[in-house]
Amino acid sequence: MNFIPKQVFFTKGVGIHKHKLQSFELALRNAGIQHCNLVSVSSILPPGCKIITKEKGIKKLKPGQIAFTVMAHNQTNEPNRMISAAVGCAIPADKTMYGYLSEHHSFGETERKAADYAEDLAASMLASTLGIDMDPDRAWDERKKAYLMAGKIVKTRSIAQTARGHKAGLWTTVLAAAVFIMEE
Numbered sequence: 001m002n003f004i005p006k007q008v009f010f011t012k013g014v015g016i017h018k019h020k021l022q023s024f025e026l027a028l029r030n031a032g033i034q035h036c037n038l039v040s041v042s043s044i045l046p047p048g049c050k051i052i053t054k055e056k057g058i059k060k061l062k063p064g065q066i067a068f069t070v071m072a073h074n075q076t077n078e079p080n081r082m083i084s085a086a087v088g089c090a091i092p093a094d095k096t097m098y099g100y101l102s103e104h105h106s107f108g109e110t111e112r113k114a115a116d117y118a119e120d121l122a123a124s125m126l127a128s129t130l131g132i133d134m135d136p137d138r139a140w141d142e143r144k145k146a147y148l149m150a151g152k153i154v155k156t157r158s159i160a161q162t163a164r165g166h167k168a169g170l171w172t173t174v175l176a177a178a179v180f181i182m183e184e
Contacts, residue, residue, distance in 0.1 A: 009057030088118030
């Protein structure tokens with residue numbers, strides 16, 4: 001059996017509950033993927049894997065289905081503590097080559113900062129595979145221009161979710177995920 005995904009979609013969610021596990025379940029529900037058996041996989045975006053919308057992707061999932069994901073999640077029961085989870089993606093210009101997905105979990109970061117970090121991380125992993133010398137001390141925009149000038153990375157993207165810990169100390173969960181679809 002061939003387990004190479006043909007499509008991927010990105011989703012995110014937040015859940016709040018007095019029980020940690022139910023907080024996670026509610027975040028999955030908010031993301032629209034609670035009805036699947038989720039299996040975490042590492043960071044490879046298969047060659048030619050098409051990015052589809054969340055709405056199209058969720059329609060392709062069946063209850064109880066095993067779904068492979070690259071997922072970042074974070075949880076707290078500390079009132080007002082900022083938590084974030086993000087997934088970044090870097091796609092090479094060469095359609096026969098694989099890309100990268102990255103997970104990032106943090107405290108105290110804005111949604112934009114977490115998203116940028118995850119995207120930067122995915123691009124950095126792809127750059128090293130492609131032999132592009134990357135200076136991690138450069139600003140993101142400067143590195144992005146270098147990738148584009150090298151003509152080897154066609155696009156990057158990210159999805160992130162942040163939340164503040166519930167003021168009464170309920171468990172708060174955030175998640176971001178890339179969910180693979182096996183069939184077209």
